[in-house]
Amino acid sequence: MKILIALLSLFLLPLTQSQAAQSVYQSPADFVTQALGNQSKGQAKAKVFWFSAEQRQVIEEILAHDFRPLRTRYWQQGDDTVWILEEIGKEAPITVGIHVRHGQIYRTKVLIYRESRGDEVRHDFFTDQFKSATLTKDKQLDKHIDGITGATLSVRALTKLARIALYLDQQLSLQNTVSPDDT
Numbered sequence: 599m600k601i602l603i604a605l606l607s608l609f610l611l612p613l614t615q616s617q618a619a620q621s622v623y624q625s626p627a628d629f630v631t632q633a634l635g636n637q638s639k640g641q642a643k644a645k646v647f648w649f650s651a652e653q654r655q656v657i658e659e660i661l662a663h664d665f666r667p668l669r670t671r672y673w674q675q676g677d678d679t680v681w682i683l684e685e686i687g688k689e690a691p692i693t694v695g696i697h698v699r700h701g702q703i704y705r706t707k708v709l710i711y712r713e714s715r716g717d718e719v720r721h722d723f724f725t726d727q728f729k730s731a732t733l734t735k736d737k738q739l740d741k742h743i744d745g746i747t748g749a750t751l752s753v754r755a756l757t758k759l760a761r762i763a764l765y766l767d768q769q770l771s772l773q774n775t776v777s778p779d780d781t
Contacts, residue, residue, distance in 0.1 A: 625709070645672055724746060725756075
């Protein structure tokens, strides 16, 4: 009997740990609908942002590691853009929704958290710090974001994603000011 229990724990323990390590707080689709308003439900279609070599380099500088994707999806309605981005905390990706309005962060929300610790970054007391943040010329946030003891890597991940969302929003604005003859 002891051998059977030991064998079962070997097979079931990894499943339980991986399931417990992923918490879905809101689906990306629900975040987009909430950000762009209920009237946009069914109308908000994802657009694709293709990264140039220069944009990828800037994102790599923000992340401080390689960045391989060629594109990302985003949603736009007027001056509002919504980005669903991911960054590794300590070992696993954190999925974050970032709503940018008029070039500043309007809302940040942890949508899916896959780490075993540090999920305090999902709470409003933390994410509200990003409200109204803009990007400086050196691609830093213009606001100080207080850390959370025990969640340092998750705090850094969310801060990097906020910077990237603001940078990409700026890039969209620049693309929209370029006339079709200039491209």
